Amino acid sequence: MRPMEKAYKNEDFLMSRDARALRILSEYLEPQSRFARFKVTDTVVFFGSARALPRENAEEALVNAKATGNPQAIARAEGGMLLARYYEDARQLARNMTEWSKSLSKTNRRFLVCSGGGPGIMEAANRGASEAHGISIGLGISLPNEPSVNPYITREMEFEFHYFFMRKFWFVYLAKALVVFPGGFGTMDELFELLTLVQTQKSSKHMPIVLYGREFWSDVLNFDALIRWGTISAADLSLFHVADTPDEAFDYLKRELATLYGEKDAEAPSV
Numbered sequence: 001m002r003p004m005e006k007a008y009k010n011e012d013f014l015m016s017r018d019a020r021a022l023r024i025l026s027e028y029l030e031p032q033s034r035f036a037r038f039k040v041t042d043t044v045v046f047f048g049s050a051r052a053l054p055r056e057n058a059e060e061a062l063v064n065a066k067a068t069g070n071p072q073a074i075a076r077a078e079g080g081m082l083l084a085r086y087y088e089d090a091r092q093l094a095r096n097m098t099e100w101s102k103s104l105s106k107t108n109r110r111f112l113v114c115s116g117g118g119p120g121i122m123e124a125a126n127r128g129a130s131e132a133h134g135i136s137i138g139l140g141i142s143l144p145n146e147p148s149v150n151p152y153i154t155r156e157m158e159f160e161f162h163y164f165f166m167r168k169f170w171f172v173y174l175a176k177a178l179v180v181f182p183g184g185f186g187t188m189d190e191l192f193e194l195l196t197l198v199q200t201q202k203s204s205k206h207m208p209i210v211l212y213g214r215e216f217w218s219d220v221l222n223f224d225a226l227i228r229w230g231t232i233s234a235a236d237l238s239l240f241h242v243a244d245t246p247d248e249a250f251d252y253l254k255r256e257l258a259t260l261y262g263e264k265d266a267e268a269p270s271v
Contacts, residue, residue: 031170048090049182050146052121054084061080088124090179094124098134117160127152137154175207195240209240210253212249
């Protein structure tokens, strides 16, 4: 007699529409189990463009573009040089945060760098943490034209999500601070969802949010116009802090996190 196949081993069923709820639940329970196993409760999340290159790569791309004489290629490469600065700054900030977190002796908290797992700013954050010999997390997402994980993520902390909303849940649930670098649609989506959760107090924990790169954010977002139109209040601008250098962002984050999660709060549960 042919042995019967158990439902939880039936791959055709597990990948079917009927089992979607099980797949969603898996993207909640499996990360929860892994984070618990490695005692991960506190993260500093880095958002930003997947298109940012390390400076040396951006410089090479510009030289190659100029050699072609193609104005469009040159313009793209020049834009790449602008983003390269932020790649290097994210790398430095992540390194600083990791070194500081590893040095903490009066708290049981570890503030681990967490990114979306992919290239660009995400890679820079994981790379900086790796250079500081620290653990870092990558919450990757399956996309058709982008690697889901970069090589600098701690092996046990590599995740690949199918559902954007479950990935976002894990960004927010463990986050104790966020740094948002220049980015496109995905970065804007993540930023405004987080600001909405904080503004509406759906996220009850105090969470420092840094918008990194004054020139970029002043150019692409007009918060004063939102106030003028009455769609946000002036007080909402206090939900985030703008920083322009790794040292400035680091000093702000270190001060805020030390105040919120210093020795007196060392035993406080993660929210």
